[in-house]
Amino acid sequence: MSDPSSLDVSVIICTRNRAESLRGTLESLGRLTLPEGTRWEVLIVDNGSTDATPAVIAEHEGRIPVRRLAEPTPGLSNARNCGLRAAAGRYIAWTDDDVLVDPDWLSAYLEAFRTWPEAAVFGGRITARIDPPTPPWFTEVRGALTHMLAERDFGDAPLPLSIAEDRLPYGANYAIRSEEQRRFPYDPAYGVAPGRALLGEEVLVIKAIFATGATGRWVPQSRVIHRIGHSRQTIPYVVQYHRAVGATAAQMEGRLDAQFLFGAPRWLWRRLPLLFLTYHWLRMTAPPSRWIEALKTLAHHEGVLRYWRDEARRSGTP
Numbered sequence: 165m166s167d168p169s170s171l172d173v174s175v176i177i178c179t180r181n182r183a184e185s186l187r188g189t190l191e192s193l194g195r196l197t198l199p200e201g202t203r204w205e206v207l208i209v210d211n212g213s214t215d216a217t218p219a220v221i222a223e224h225e226g227r228i229p230v231r232r233l234a235e236p237t238p239g240l241s242n243a244r245n246c247g248l249r250a251a252a253g254r255y256i257a258w259t260d261d262d263v264l265v266d267p268d269w270l271s272a273y274l275e276a277f278r279t280w281p282e283a284a285v286f287g288g289r290i291t292a293r294i295d296p297p298t299p300p301w302f303t304e305v306r307g308a309l310t311h312m313l314a315e316r317d318f319g320d321a322p323l324p325l326s327i328a329e330d331r332l333p334y335g336a337n338y339a340i341r342s343e344e345q346r347r348f349p350y351d352p353a354y355g356v357a358p359g360r361a362l363l364g365e366e367v368l369v370i371k372a373i374f375a376t377g378a379t380g381r382w383v384p385q386s387r388v389i390h391r392i393g394h395s396r397q398t399i400p401y402v403v404q405y406h407r408a409v410g411a412t413a414a415q416m417e418g419r420l421d422a423q424f425l426f427g428a429p430r431w432l433w434r435r436l437p438l439l440f441l442t443y444h445w446l447r448m449t450a451p452p453s454r455w456i457e458a459l460k461t462l463a464h465h466e467g468v469l470r471y472w473r474d475e476a477r478r479s480g481t482p
C-alpha cells in the first residue's frame with residue numbers, strides 16, 4: 165500500500181463495462197482547475213470490464229495522473245475497497261463513471277479540507293442532466309424521482325452534514341479523510357453487484373464514521389452533473405431502482421419481530437395485492453404525478469419480498 169500521506173487527494177472511480185461513459189468523466193477531470201502544486205491521483209478500479217475500458221483509461225495517461233486497478237471480484241464494495249487499498253492521498257474523493265465534474269469540483273474540496281480540518285466527511289452537489297428526448301410522463305414526475313436520479317442539493321451555505329436531518333452525500337460526489345476511511349472499509353454485503361441490487365454501502369460507512377464523533381461538511385461549490393440516459397427514463401428502471409431500495413431496507417432492518425409465511429413477512433402478503441391494484445387503477449385513471457408514487461411504493465415492497473424470499477432459499481428456511 166502507498167504512503168497515505170504522500171498526496172493531497174486520491175480521486176477514485178469504480179467502473180464496469182461503461183467505457184464511453186467513463187471517457188466523458190475522464191475528459192471532465194482533464195478540465196479541472198487546481199491550485200498550483202496540488203498533488204493528486206486518479207484511480208480507476210476496473211471491476212471486470214470486457215469492453216474498451218482499459219483502452220479508454222490508457223487514452224488519458226499523460227493528460228491526468230490516472231492509473232487503472234483491476235478488481236476481479238464483482239461488486240461495488242469490493243471495487244471501492246480495492247481503490248482504498250491503493251490510494252496515496254490524505255483525502256479520498258469519490259465519484260462515478262457516469263458524471264461530469266465541474267472544473268472547480270476538486271479545488272472546492274481541497275479548500276474545504278483546509279477550512280475544516282476537524283471534519284472527516286464532505287459532500288457536494290449532484291445535478292441530473294436528462295438526455296433528450298424525454299418521455300412526457302418522465303418530465304412530469306421528475307420531482308418525485310430525485311433519489312433515483314441521485315440529485316443532491318442542500319443550498320449555498322456550507323452546512324454541517326447530519327444523519328438526523330438526512331443531510332448526507334450520495335455516492336457520485338463525496339470525500340472522506342483517508343484515516344477514517346481506512347478504519348471503515350465498505351461492506352461487500354452491500355453495493356451493486358452482478359445478480360444483486362443492494363445499495364447504501366457509502367451511507368453505512370459515513371454513519372459508522374459519524375458514530376465515532378467525527379463531523380462532516382456540505383461543500384456547495386463542489387459540483388458534478390449526473391448523466392441520465394434513455395435507459396433510465398423508463399418504467400422498468402423506476403421499478404428496478406425502487407426494488408433495490410426495498411431490498412436494501414430489508415437487509416438493514418433484519419427480521420425484527422415480524423411473523424413469516426413462505427419466507428417473507430406476513431404483512432407483505434396482505435399489503436402487496438392492495439398496492440398492486442392501487443397502482444394499476446391509478447395508471448388507468450390518474451395523471452403520472454399520482455401513479456408514480458403508487459408505483460414507487462409497490463416496487464419498494466416487491467424489493468422487500470424478493471429479498472426475504474431469496475434469503476429463505478439461501479438458508480433453506482420456510
